[in-house]
Amino acid sequence: MSVFRKNIVPLIVITAVVAAVLTYFYRPEYFDFIIQPSARSIYERSLEKTPGQLDQWKKLTTLAKQDSVNINESFSENIITSTRSPFSAGYMVDIAQGESLLATVKTDTINSSWILEAYSLNGDLLQTAVATDSLMTILIRERESSTIRLVVQSFLELTDTTLLKIYKQPILEFPLAGKGNDAIQSFWGVARDGGRRSHEGNDIFADRGHPVVAAADGRISSVRDRGLGGKQIWLRDELTASSHYYAHLDSQLVTSGQRVSRGDTIGLVGNTGNARTTPPHLHFGLYRTGGAVDPKPYIWKIPIPADSEILPIDSRVIGSGSGANLRNQPDANGGLLRSIQNDRLTILGNAKDWYHLRTADSLAGFAHKSVIKLIE
Structure with missing residues (x-):
């Protein structure tokens, strides 16, 4: 009996492996929950029985990856696609350090028949869209400046009216509650002390006592009252691998080591330190490995494009x-x-x-x- 078992077990294993291979060859969709193929791979698999359509689809993909149109501002485009003229296009977008890129495809149909992808300039696939009902979205947050190629492509047998939007947003929360770009009145690089040094941050003006908020989730690494910054708070932010510097505060409402969430009030606007002779404002600085960086792209609010x-x-x-x-x-x-x-x-x-x-x-x-x- 033991000899029989020794012989039958390998046979069962071999049979199971062969069955799995044959199943994957003829019905690969049965393994999607394991392999998790991209939307593109799934659609191309559906075209394998019609080689002419598969070839047409791949040629359209190649066209999109060769397009060189540039989208540097908030962008909205109406697209009307049909079975006679499938849509396929590529868009180059430059992202500054501190910005995030959003691309959305809004369709008339709930079951999306579109491909939305982001590629590096080397051709590496960075992200595919997340579909929610009739909306597909890509969100890319970059710690460094980069150029992204977005590819938008409709399925071949599709008649649809579609709205594409491509726009950028700051990675961080604006550090003064309820304020925006207009409150920034002194920018990075402005001369200080007769040109002996340059401004390493943004000065954001508001009334004394206006709430200063955490620009990201993080940990308060230091709470100080000294030097040029007067009453100041340092926040360590893992999202951007940086330290946020909040200076000239009237009051500090957090303690060193405290965890805070994006939007939490951490202090109040003042003019302590070397800002004693100026109107109340927040000096907001950002420091990464190597020193200070311009915080403007991290907090500058960019309008979402209106429909065309x-x-x-x-x-x-x-x-x-x-x-x-x-x-x-x-x-x-x-x-x-x-x-x-x-x-x-x-x-x-x-x-x-x-x-x-x-x-x-x-x-x-x-x-x-x-x-x-x-x-x-």
Whole structure:
């Protein structure tokens, strides 16, 4: 009996392995809960039985990864895609140290049929969108400056009206409760003491006693009352691997070693230290390995872009007039890609008064509506 068991156990194991391999080969979706493939991989798997469509899809992906349009301001684009003209485009976005990047795709359908991805310039996939009902979102927080390529692509058999938004936000909370950009009245690098030193922070003005809040979750590393900063608080923030410096306070409401949450009141605005002759304000500084860095990108509030009105769209479009130029941004000051006078074009979408276009030789860019002629 023991000999039988010794022989049967390896046979069972081998049979199970073979069964698993065959199942994965014929029904790989059964293993998705283990492998957790990307939305792109799952969709490409669904196209394997139609090689022509799979080839079309991969060519559209390649186009998007080669696009060089630049989005440096808050951006909103209307996209109308159809089975005749699937959408595929790429967007280059520069992120400063201290900024976070948000990209959202809002669709008319609950079951999203879109791909939204972020890549490094080396082509490494950094993140795929998180889908919630009809909204897909990417959020990237960067500790260092970088350039991100966003790829947006619709499924082939899709007719949809879609709103794409790309914008940046500061990583940190604004350090004065209820205040914003206008309260910053002295910036990084301004000369101090007759030019003997430069300003290593932002001065944010408010009435004496105005609440100063923690710009991030963290631990209070020091509470001091001395030197140029007068009454000051230091907060260690792991999110940005930095130390926050709150100076010239009238009152300190925390103790060294205390854990605080983003938005907690930690002190009150004053003018202690070398600010005795100035109106009350907070000096907010940020220190990382190597010294102080400009805190402005970390706290500067950027407006979320409003929805763009939809421009007329037609399948037959040409560039019209000597001023018909394709640019790398939806702006008259955007970099000139080339003239598109009399060129046949495909409309990808529109950002306010600018059409997002692709030429017959696959170059993508923006042109103002005044130089685009729709042919019925």
